[in-house]
Amino acid sequence: MLLRVPALFRAARQVICIVPLSEEIVIEAGKAGRRYWQDLWRYRELFVFFAWRDIAVRYKQTVIGVAWALLRPVLNMIVLTFVFGNLAGMARTEKFSFHLLVLAGQLPWQFFSSTVNAASQSLVGNARLLSKIYFPRLMLPASTLGVGLADFLIAFILMLGMMVWFGVGLAPRALFVLPFLLSAGIASLALGTWFAALNVTYRDFRFIIPIVVQAGLFLSPVGYPSDKIAPGIEQFLYNLNPLVGVIDGFRWALLGDARGVYWEPFLVSQCLVVLVLISGLWYFRRMERTFADVV
Amino acid sequence: MSSDPIITIEGLGKRYVIRHAARRAKDYRSLSESLARGASTLARKLRPNSRVGRYEQHRWEEFWALRGVAFEVAEGDIIGIVGRNGAGKSTLLKLLSRISEPTEGRIRLRGRVASLLEVGTGFHPELTGRENIYLNGAILGMTRAEIRRNFDGIVAFAEVERFLDTPVKRYSSGMYVRLAFAVAAHLEPEILVVDEVLAVGDLAFQKKCLGKMDEVARREGRTVLFVSHNMATLAALCQRGIMLDEGRVAADGPMADVIGTYQHALLERHADSGADPAGQYSEEHGIGIRSPRAAVAEAPDGTSELRIEFVLHADNPFREVQIGIEIQTYNGVRIAELPPKMTGFIVENLTDPLHCVLTCRDVRRYLAGGDYTVRIFLRKPAEMLLSADDLVRFSLDPLDLYDLGTTFEQGRHGLVPLRFDFACEESAR
Numbered sequence: 001m002l003l004r005v006p007a008l009f010r011a012a013r014q015v016i017c018i019v020p021l022s023e024e025i026v027i028e029a030g031k032a033g034r035r036y037w038q039d040l041w042r043y044r045e046l047f048v049f050f051a052w053r054d055i056a057v058r059y060k061q062t063v064i065g066v067a068w069a070l071l072r073p074v075l076n077m078i079v080l081t082f083v084f085g086n087l088a089g090m091a092r093t094e095k096f097s098f099h100l101l102v103l104a105g106q107l108p109w110q111f112f113s114s115t116v117n118a119a120s121q122s123l124v125g126n127a128r129l130l131s132k133i134y135f136p137r138l139m140l141p142a143s144t145l146g147v148g149l150a151d152f153l154i155a156f157i158l159m160l161g162m163m164v165w166f167g168v169g170l171a172p173r174a175l176f177v178l179p180f181l182l183s184a185g186i187a188s189l190a191l192g193t194w195f196a197a198l199n200v201t202y203r204d205f206r207f208i209i210p211i212v213v214q215a216g217l218f219l220s221p222v223g224y225p226s227d228k229i230a231p232g233i234e235q236f237l238y239n240l241n242p243l244v245g246v247i248d249g250f251r252w253a254l255l256g257d258a259r260g261v262y263w264e265p266f267l268v269s270q271c272l273v274v275l276v277l278i279s280g281l282w283y284f285r286r287m288e289r290t291f292a293d294v295v
Numbered sequence: 296m297s298s299d300p301i302i303t304i305e306g307l308g309k310r311y312v313i314r315h316a317a318r319r320a321k322d323y324r325s326l327s328e329s330l331a332r333g334a335s336t337l338a339r340k341l342r343p344n345s346r347v348g349r350y351e352q353h354r355w356e357e358f359w360a361l362r363g364v365a366f367e368v369a370e371g372d373i374i375g376i377v378g379r380n381g382a383g384k385s386t387l388l389k390l391l392s393r394i395s396e397p398t399e400g401r402i403r404l405r406g407r408v409a410s411l412l413e414v415g416t417g418f419h420p421e422l423t424g425r426e427n428i429y430l431n432g433a434i435l436g437m438t439r440a441e442i443r444r445n446f447d448g449i450v451a452f453a454e455v456e457r458f459l460d461t462p463v464k465r466y467s468s469g470m471y472v473r474l475a476f477a478v479a480a481h482l483e484p485e486i487l488v489v490d491e492v493l494a495v496g497d498l499a500f501q502k503k504c505l506g507k508m509d510e511v512a513r514r515e516g517r518t519v520l521f522v523s524h525n526m527a528t529l530a531a532l533c534q535r536g537i538m539l540d541e542g543r544v545a546a547d548g549p550m551a552d553v554i555g556t557y558q559h560a561l562l563e564r565h566a567d568s569g570a571d572p573a574g575q576y577s578e579e580h581g582i583g584i585r586s587p588r589a590a591v592a593e594a595p596d597g598t599s600e601l602r603i604e605f606v607l608h609a610d611n612p613f614r615e616v617q618i619g620i621e622i623q624t625y626n627g628v629r630i631a632e633l634p635p636k637m638t639g640f641i642v643e644n645l646t647d648p649l650h651c652v653l654t655c656r657d658v659r660r661y662l663a664g665g666d667y668t669v670r671i672f673l674r675k676p677a678e679m680l681l682s683a684d685d686l687v688r689f690s691l692d693p694l695d696l697y698d699l700g701t702t703f704e705q706g707r708h709g710l711v712p713l714r715f716d717f718a719c720e721e722s723a724r
Contacts, residue, residue, distance in 0.1 A: 027397060027404070029396065029397045029400065053422065053430050060462075128416050132416040133394065133416060133434055292395040
């Protein structure tokens with residue numbers, strides 16, 4: 001069989017049809033960036049596939065499937081309501097059911113924290129892929145938004161059910177959930193790119209991430225209303241956490257919580273998020289060329 | 296055909312930084328270590344005469360896997376790349392397929408590159424065959440439309456129609472590899488980079504793969520870069536060969552000439568070294584072979600016995616390591632390849648280093664006098680862990696079959712010292 005092959009090949013060379021070549025690629029030291037954004041666009045389908053893979057796997061692997069996505073917010077809601085609403089006695093002064101208040105905060109928080117977590121692990125978790133195949137590496141942390149979003153939607157349905165149960169109507173202002181969700185998405189991508197790249201270079205970085213996320217749960221008004229923070233410089237600093245404005249926004253949009261968003265620091269925090277995102281992309285891009293050698 | 300080369304490589308170099316003290320030469324760091332190093336650097340700056348942290352400097356060393364590599368490839372060429380392990384072949388392929396970035400020099404590619412560096416990367420065990428075709432196709436750079444167009448072809452090639460909606464974790468290893476290769480084979484790149492990994496699997500599958508490569512090149516005139524240690528396959532497939540040695544192009548010309556140069560170099564090196572050959576180690580899987588030794592000795596019953604010894608070691612406990620062996624003549628003709636499927640040589644639980652011995656009885660009866668190389672390969676059901684090519688060598692003294700003072704030698708008479716009896720009588724007519 002082998003001996004026949006060269007003859008075939010030689011015959012082949014004479015009938016080669018000239019296919020217009022689709023593109024020219026120049027690979028040069030330190031110049032990978034040139035076509036990067038073009039590549040990102042070219043590989044956009046891969047982004048969808050990665051997101052779809054993570055979602056499919058997530059809901060396949062677990063026996064209870066979708067119920068899993070409900071379990072976490074429900075458990076967290078119960079625990080946080082117990083700690084802050086009952087133990088700390090915050091529920092007494094609230095207009096809404098404390099459960100609803102917590103769940104409304106839980107929605108964006110869970111989206112943010114699980115995306116940051118997944119994004120941080122995305123490169124290390126796909127090490128084999130990184131060392132075998134080229135694609136814009138940014139696809140991996142970015143596509144973790146998909147699972148976060150799927151979980152968010154399921155939890156959101158739970159939220160709607162709870163609102164019906166407690167007799168809170170859905171107003172048109174609920175549409176404002178979208179920009180706040182977008183803001184949470186950008187924030188998680190900003191942190192996620194930093195963490196993902198750091199995780200490749202420094203393997204013990206993964207021990208830090210859960211601590212940061214855990215601290216974030218309490219430094220964001222997930223289990224309590226944000227007006228518990230005394231006004232003044234303290235409140236301003238507290239509101240620099242982008243999730244504070246997002247959670248306030250969710251509560252306002254869904255429940256009509258009159259306290260609303262403390263806008264000045266929220267806008268400042270959004271600028272900070274953009275800065276973190278840009279620097280995160282810069283760092284990611286700088287480290288990206290060595291991922292395959294290091295991972 | 297356009298005279299503009301499809302691949303132009305100029306002054307290409309890739310430098311790695313390797314760490315000496317660490318057992319595994321990976322160069323990721325830990326944050327605490329970086330902080331410690333930062334502190335010791337600071338200490339040194341503050342007190343230049345102190346000895347703090349001095350030793351750190353010697354633990355990192357630069358290593359050029361490739362340096363000053365330059366060549367051009369014309370459209371439609373099929374090029375074989377040869378070289379010893381560590382000569383830079385894999386690095387070259389990685390740079391070509393943009394997995395890692397060169398340290399210096401440039402590569403100009405006029406077309407899409409697809410690499411079959413390792414089939415099946417990116418398969419997810421929980422997903423079904425159908426889902427994995429889409430996922431893997433996308434990872435390899437196909438658009439959804441392309442995958443849809445080729446879907447039936449892929450399924451037919453892999454022969455998995457009945458199991459399309461079964462998660463691939465339930466596939467047999469054969470089905471898994473077939474599906475993985477099928478997806479890769481239906482890529483439509485202008486430049487195809489194929490690593491030797493393809494050459495594993497059973498013979499029928501190998502034939503199919505080579506046939507597919509042939510078809511790909513014949514029908515579409517694609518450019519193929521093919522890395523292999525199998526000289527017979529290279530000689531059959533490729534018109535032009537490139538030999539790499541220590542990161543540089545050592546020979547470039549017609550495949551047959553390059554193979555000759557390569558084998559000559561191998562023999563010379565073998566003559567030089569003399570001492571115990573080094574082992575081989577897979578960084579990726581953390582498993583390796585050390586202190587290999589091969590010798591032919593007299594067995595108690597007076598026959599010759601080939602004895603191959605080596606120490607199998609792994610960084611982490613390994614389950615089910617399958618051991619395969621291949622004997623080749625020094626110029627790369629396969630004498631026997633015994634996959635673990637056939638022999639059943641399996642180490643159930645590898646924790647501490649194991650001293651392994653393979654013996655082959657009465658070897659001189661079957662093999663002609665001459666030089667042979669031994670390849671040991673370690674694998675898991677669905678993946679190759681380590682292919683230790685040219686691990687050790689042994690020589691057989693030529694046999695004087697007929698006691699006439701003329702010996703049967705591999706290079707001159709062939710591979711098998713068949714023994715004939717001679718008889719004749721007058722024919723009736």
